[in-house]
Amino acid sequence: MISVYHRFSPxxxxxxxxxxxxxxxxxxxxxxxSAAVLCMGELMEKNPVNPxxxxxxxxxxxxxxxxxxLAGIVSNSIDGTGHYSPLLFISRGLSNVSPLNQxxxxxxxxLSFISxxxxxxxxxxxxxxxxxxxxxxxxxxxxxxxIIIGSGKGYRDGSIECGFALVSKDExxxxxxxDPQEEAVLMFRRIAEKATA
Amino acid sequence: xxxVSPIGTGVDEFFTGIDTSRxxxxxxxxxxxxxxxxxxxxxxxxxxxxxxxxxxxxxRIIFNRHxxxxxxxxxRLRSYTPEERMMIVGSGVDFFRLREYSESAHAKTxxxxxxxxNSCGIxxxxxxxxxxxxxxxVNVAACVASSQAIGLSxxxxxxxxxxxxxxxxxxxxxxPMHYMGFYKLGALSxxxxxxxQGCRPFDRDRRGVVLGEGAAYFILEKEEYASxxxxxxxxAGYSSTVDAYLVTDPDPEGTxxxxxxxxxxxxxxxxxxxxxxxxxxxxxxxxxxxAECSAMKIIFGxxxxxVPVFSLKGQVGHLIGACGAIETAAVIYSLQKQIxxxxxxxxxxxxxxxxxxxKTPLKKKIRYILKLNAAFGGQNTAIVFRRCD
Numbered sequence: 001m002i003s004v005y006h007r008f009s010p011x012x013x014x015x016x017x018x019x020x021x022x023x024x025x026x027x028x029x030x031x032x033x034s035a036a037v038l039c040m041g042e043l044m045e046k047n048p049v050n051p052x053x054x055x056x057x058x059x060x061x062x063x064x065x066x067x068x069x070l071a072g073i074v075s076n077s078i079d080g081t082g083h084y085s086p087l088l089f090i091s092r093g094l095s096n097v098s099p100l101n102q103x104x105x106x107x108x109x110x111l112s113f114i115s116x117x118x119x120x121x122x123x124x125x126x127x128x129x130x131x132x133x134x135x136x137x138x139x140x141x142x143x144x145x146x147i148i149i150g151s152g153k154g155y156r157d158g159s160i161e162c163g164f165a166l167v168s169k170d171e172x173x174x175x176x177x178x179d180p181q182e183e184a185v186l187m188f189r190r191i192a193e194k195a196t197a
Numbered sequence: 198x199x200x201v202s203p204i205g206t207g208v209d210e211f212f213t214g215i216d217t218s219r220x221x222x223x224x225x226x227x228x229x230x231x232x233x234x235x236x237x238x239x240x241x242x243x244x245x246x247x248x249x250x251x252x253x254x255x256x257r258i259i260f261n262r263h264x265x266x267x268x269x270x271x272x273r274l275r276s277y278t279p280e281e282r283m284m285i286v287g288s289g290v291d292f293f294r295l296r297e298y299s300e301s302a303h304a305k306t307x308x309x310x311x312x313x314x315n316s317c318g319i320x321x322x323x324x325x326x327x328x329x330x331x332x333x334x335v336n337v338a339a340c341v342a343s344s345q346a347i348g349l350s351x352x353x354x355x356x357x358x359x360x361x362x363x364x365x366x367x368x369x370x371x372x373p374m375h376y377m378g379f380y381k382l383g384a385l386s387x388x389x390x391x392x393x394q395g396c397r398p399f400d401r402d403r404r405g406v407v408l409g410e411g412a413a414y415f416i417l418e419k420e421e422y423a424s425x426x427x428x429x430x431x432x433a434g435y436s437s438t439v440d441a442y443l444v445t446d447p448d449p450e451g452t453x454x455x456x457x458x459x460x461x462x463x464x465x466x467x468x469x470x471x472x473x474x475x476x477x478x479x480x481x482x483x484x485x486x487x488a489e490c491s492a493m494k495i496i497f498g499x500x501x502x503x504v505p506v507f508s509l510k511g512q513v514g515h516l517i518g519a520c521g522a523i524e525t526a527a528v529i530y531s532l533q534k535q536i537x538x539x540x541x542x543x544x545x546x547x548x549x550x551x552x553x554x555x556k557t558p559l560k561k562k563i564r565y566i567l568k569l570n571a572a573f574g575g576q577n578t579a580i581v582f583r584r585c586d
Contacts (some may be wrong), residue, residue, distance in 0.1 A: 142436070
């Protein structure tokens with residue numbers, strides 16, 4: 001198994017540009033997507049794979065951190081009496097929000113941008129949170145070759161955690177999962193802790 | 198199986214809705230759309246009336262309640278131990294109680310978390326009520342979320358000791374935040390004439406997506422354990438690919454939708470010549486419908502016009518995280534009734550899309566159906582369904 005793991009502090013720069021052939025796509029990224037692309041880039045440097053045949057399964061963490069402009073939407077949608085106004089929501093609340101912010105909400109964007117940045121076209125899944133999704137996807141993949149699994153999460157305080165691993169089906173059984181329904185990113189944290197111990 | 202949809206709740210009402218080409222799209226009523234630039238939606242209905250849901254309620258929870266009520270009397274699950282059962286489902290973005298939050302003291306401190314319903318949480322109670330101790334997996338791959346869930350369910354039963362999976366999906370984007378978020382992506386139909394005709398798959402005058410909502414669930418069982426009398430259909434093959442093209446647009450060549458289809462057909466142990474019809478993704482956008490046409494030509498070569506196609510979205514809109522599930526219910530309709538339905542709102546052919554799209558239903562022998570779906574962001578799925586003899 002080959003793995004990559006990062007934890008970024010709130011506001012810490014994620015140096016993802018080095019892995020982008022087209023740097024313009026970074027404007028669509030939230031922090032988790034940046035971390036996922038960075039981790040995949042480092043994994044590919046350690047062990048390049050054929051992106052047209054290697055499955056990629058990714059689990060995004062339960063949403064805790066938002067950066068699509070909720071505070072502005074809310075403050076611009078309240079009328080003088082402190083009540084939400086559907087009319088103000090349309091005319092002010094949402095009108096000031098860039099269309100690009102929608103890409104920070106959609107759960108499948110990390111996998112989508114990994115695919116675009118590195119050319120992955122094969123079997124894939126965008127899962128929500130739980131480790132069991134990654135484990136089952138990997139174990140039942142329609143290939144006997146190695147598989148890439150990854151997970152990321154943006155925390156309430158703005159920190160971001162992300163990990164990726166290139167694993168064989170046999171190695172999936174020994175991944176450090178304590179509860180199959182736990183957040184998948186914890187598995188990558190344990191892999192990293194074990195590696196540095 | 199169970200269904201909650203804009204053309205009916207309950208399998209019988211849903212099938213009748215397809216039989217009669219019932220319209221499920223109209224101007225939205227579940228929230229105030231005054232001054233909205235577009236107002237079309239496909240709200241879930243029962244007995245011809247929009248399902249009543251409070252404006253600050255997560256509509257998915259209500260749909261799940263209806264859908265799981267229809268599913269729960271099935272004795273099939275009780276023949277398996279809780280550890281042999283899983284739940285693998287698809288859904289969409291988290292729901293947010295915008296009005297309540299906006300008017301709360303929490304808004305002043307950006308403390309929004311308790312106003313959010315995440316797409317995992319809505320299934321915890323459902324999984325517990327079905328005693329699915331084998332695990333719960335939620336897929337959130339946008340427009341292929343529930344079809345990837347169905348595909349993973351099929352693989353899980355093939356490859357593991359699990360014997361039954363509740364699969365399918367549920368979604369609703371019909372709330373101000375998500376609806377207008379989609380509008381900002383430039384995806385929504387701005388059709389100005391009869392609102393019921395707002396989604397026009399493959400039509401020359403198609404104007405984009407109409408968001409729909411609902412749920413559909415299936416009990417998927419390993420073949421050797423499934424009762425012959427209760428089988429509705431069989432999943433014969435599955436594959437998923439990604440375009441790796443643009444985040445906003447599908448690959449116009451349809452290369453990777455076609456690859457998913459070819460792989461699924463191979464997985465089913467058949468050839469493209471065995472496919473009797475294709476239930477497309479057919480969103481009614483200029484780019485998606487064209488890409489699917491390109492894909493059909495790759496999959497079937499010069500025989501692509503021999504295979505009739507269908508899109509349900511003219512009737513039910515685009516259910517995003519649940520579209521694969523609700524459209525699988527339509528696949529089962531076709532297999533059971535041996536009918537390729539008419540694609541509602543397909544009136545004037547686009548000269549660049551020369552697929553065989555029906556304006557009236559076609560009765561034909563159907564053994565294999567290919568189901569295609571494609572997501573915003575480039576993910577694609579193909580599932581091959583076989584009629585149970």
